[in-house]
Amino acid sequence: MIPEDLKYTKDHEWVRIEGSEVVIGITDYAQSALGDITFVELPDEGGEVKMSDTFATVESVKAASDIYAPLTGKITAANGALEDTPELINQSPYGDGWICRIAATDASEEKVLLDAAAYGQFLEESKS
Amino acid sequence: MELIFSKSKQGKRGIKFPRVDVPVEVKIEPKYKREKLAELPSVSEPEVVRHFTNLSKKNFDVDSHFYPLGSCTMKYNPKITEKLASLEGFASLHPLDPQLIMGGMLTQGALEVISNLEALLCEITGMDAFTTQPMAGAHGELTGIMLIAAYHRNKGNKKKYVLIPDSGHGTNPATAAIAGYEVKTVPSDENGVMDLNEFKEALTSEVAAVMLTCPNTLGIFNPHIKKITDAAHKVGALMYYDGANLNAIMGKVRPGDLGFDVIHLNLHKTFGTPHGGGGPGSGPVGVREELEEFLPVSRVVKRKDGTFALDYEKPLSIGYISQFYGNFGVMLKAYVYILLLGKEGLIKASEIAVLNANYLKVKLKKYLDVPFDKNCLHEFVASVSHQAERGVRAIDVAKALIDKGIHPPTVYFPLIVKEAMMIEPTETESKETLDEFIEVMKELALLAEREPDVFRDFPKTTCVSRLDEVKAAKDMDLACLS
Numbered sequence: 065m066i067p068e069d070l071k072y073t074k075d076h077e078w079v080r081i082e083g084s085e086v087v088i089g090i091t092d093y094a095q096s097a098l099g100d101i102t103f104v105e106l107p108d109e110g111g112e113v114k115m116s117d118t119f120a121t122v123e124s125v126k127a128a129s130d131i132y133a134p135l136t137g138k139i140t141a142a143n144g145a146l147e148d149t150p151e152l153i154n155q156s157p158y159g160d161g162w163i164c165r166i167a168a169t170d171a172s173e174e175k176v177l178l179d180a181a182a183y184g185q186f187l188e189e190s191k192s
Numbered sequence: 193m194e195l196i197f198s199k200s201k202q203g204k205r206g207i208k209f210p211r212v213d214v215p216v217e218v219k220i221e222p223k224y225k226r227e228k229l230a231e232l233p234s235v236s237e238p239e240v241v242r243h244f245t246n247l248s249k250k251n252f253d254v255d256s257h258f259y260p261l262g263s264c265t266m267k268y269n270p271k272i273t274e275k276l277a278s279l280e281g282f283a284s285l286h287p288l289d290p291q292l293i294m295g296g297m298l299t300q301g302a303l304e305v306i307s308n309l310e311a312l313l314c315e316i317t318g319m320d321a322f323t324t325q326p327m328a329g330a331h332g333e334l335t336g337i338m339l340i341a342a343y344h345r346n347k348g349n350k351k352k353y354v355l356i357p358d359s360g361h362g363t364n365p366a367t368a369a370i371a372g373y374e375v376k377t378v379p380s381d382e383n384g385v386m387d388l389n390e391f392k393e394a395l396t397s398e399v400a401a402v403m404l405t406c407p408n409t410l411g412i413f414n415p416h417i418k419k420i421t422d423a424a425h426k427v428g429a430l431m432y433y434d435g436a437n438l439n440a441i442m443g444k445v446r447p448g449d450l451g452f453d454v455i456h457l458n459l460h461k462t463f464g465t466p467h468g469g470g471g472p473g474s475g476p477v478g479v480r481e482e483l484e485e486f487l488p489v490s491r492v493v494k495r496k497d498g499t500f501a502l503d504y505e506k507p508l509s510i511g512y513i514s515q516f517y518g519n520f521g522v523m524l525k526a527y528v529y530i531l532l533l534g535k536e537g538l539i540k541a542s543e544i545a546v547l548n549a550n551y552l553k554v555k556l557k558k559y560l561d562v563p564f565d566k567n568c569l570h571e572f573v574a575s576v577s578h579q580a581e582r583g584v585r586a587i588d589v590a591k592a593l594i595d596k597g598i599h600p601p602t603v604y605f606p607l608i609v610k611e612a613m614m615i616e617p618t619e620t621e622s623k624e625t626l627d628e629f630i631e632v633m634k635e636l637a638l639l640a641e642r643e644p645d646v647f648r649d650f651p652k653t654t655c656v657s658r659l660d661e662v663k664a665a666k667d668m669d670l671a672c673l674s
Contacts, residue, residue, distance in 0.1 A: 103666070126603075126604040
């Protein structure tokens with residue numbers, strides 16, 4: 065299940081581009097590999113992030129994983145619902161389990177992101 | 193099992209004291225008096241004995257079961273070490289004794305044990321000085337990185353980063369962060385060791401230290417180790433050796449000879465003292481000569497007349513890292529263990545540990561994937577990914593093993609292996625035990641093919657069934673009894 069309308073990173077994050085803002089979450093593959101998610105450390109709204117910086121943490125029964133900023137920009141919103149119900153990421157990784165919104169400042173960075181086909185191929189390659 | 197409080201019935205007593213026949217006058221300031229009576233169970237002596245005896249029978253321990261818990265080195269704890277550590281002369285010493293006037297003369301034996309143990313650890317690891325103060329591995333790591341920070345501060349070096357490979361123990365990045373450094377993770381190469389090119393790229397003059405576990409958590413010895421330590425020293429970074437896996441190389445290679453500057457050991461792993469709930473642990477830290485002046489106070493020193501004393505005159509010391517001298521009883525047991533085995537014995541222990549791990553790896557390859565399939569050292573990492581395609585994950589196999597009377601291996605670590613199962617048999621297991629384990633894994637692999645659904649219900653033989661790990665992690669209730 066890799067939605068066609070999203071962009072992806074090799075760190076298993078997805079990005080939905082909505083005008084000048086982007087919505088970010090982790091992919092279905094990532095949530096399934098992590099297992100039951102127990103805690104999400106959200107970024108501060110208003111904070112600045114640089115591409116590839118760690119800006120959030122997702123903890124599951126197996127491990128704590130850093131989430132890397134797929135793009136540079138300013139955090140405009142964080143999904144507060146994850147504080148009490150982090151399992152939303154397991155239940156709906158591409159929907160209610162979104163992590164935050166970023167006002168991206170460098171549109172050229174989007175070119176580095178993978179499309180659904182390229183991400184699917186990346187998953188296949190890393191399986192072998 | 194019931195709590196002892198539920199057996200409580202007013203009026204029951206274990207001991208009855210006779211009525212006091214002398215005047216009682218105890219002056220305690222009201223502010224120190226408790227407002228209500230302590231909540232203690234009223235139970236008879238046999239009830240107390242039965243309760244705790246039955247509770248202890250529920251223990252899953254290395255004295256009763258095979259315990260192949262990777263990176264934990266759950267080897268058998270020889271009982272003679274317990275016996276010697278409980279000798280009256282050691283067990284009833286008060287830690288303040290050597291600090292009293294003339295007290296040093298009453299504690300010469302204990303100080304000699306610490307001094308001799310430090311010397312033996314220096315010889316085993318190739319370091320110049322040791323402190324026995326840290327209470328466990330992670331505590332030793334923190335001490336070690338604080339020593340490195342003190343060294344750089346004293347030299348006026350401006351350092352910012354600590355490099356750690358992605359197979360490192362989770363405590364490594366936590367240690368570096370608490371000591372005030374930023375962590376940079378270096379990926380592994382296709383052989384399962386730190387990628388040399390990526391390492392060189394990350395290695396700048398701002399790097400304070402490189403933390404390595406060698407052999408690493410995949411049980412693989414880094415073939416580039418000399419290149420790594422040389423390159424680090426060239427930019428003024430120090431090499432930190434995480435000693436969790438020392439059991440693989442005792443007497444074969446000395447970290448000091450490889451170019452490591454600071455090392456911690458886990459006496460409770462490598463040197464056979466109890467841990468895993470049966471501890472406490474002990475995490476001595478060894479350093480090269482240049483770092484000795486920063487070691488925690490007090491230092492045990494040998495005077496010219498052959499007597500031992502405590503030295504506090506160390507102006508550059510990082511200070512106390514724990515109360516007194518560390519877990520003395522544990523040090524004593526480790527000292528006995530080292531003397532019992534001797535040089536040849538320690539070498540043999542490492543050899544058998546490596547042999548046992550390789551035997552299991554080769555035999556288990558038929559039933560489990562082994563992603564980095566090289567000759568391993570004391571442990572190896574298998575993957576349950578093949579079974580996971582049928583819905584049986586590492587956690588399910590782990591739970592099934594409990595029903596078979598085997599402690600599950602470490603699961604889901606290191607993170608670079610999917611559905612990881614990290615297996616470390618240690619040298620103290622016989623071929624018969626290893627063969628039994630192989631049989632059990634074979635049986636479970638077949639079961640995973642035929643009836644994957646049954647795994648959801650394991651374990652069935654324990655006093656509690658499968659625990660809700662999500663609830664345990666999410667809804668923590670750490671309040672004390674009110």
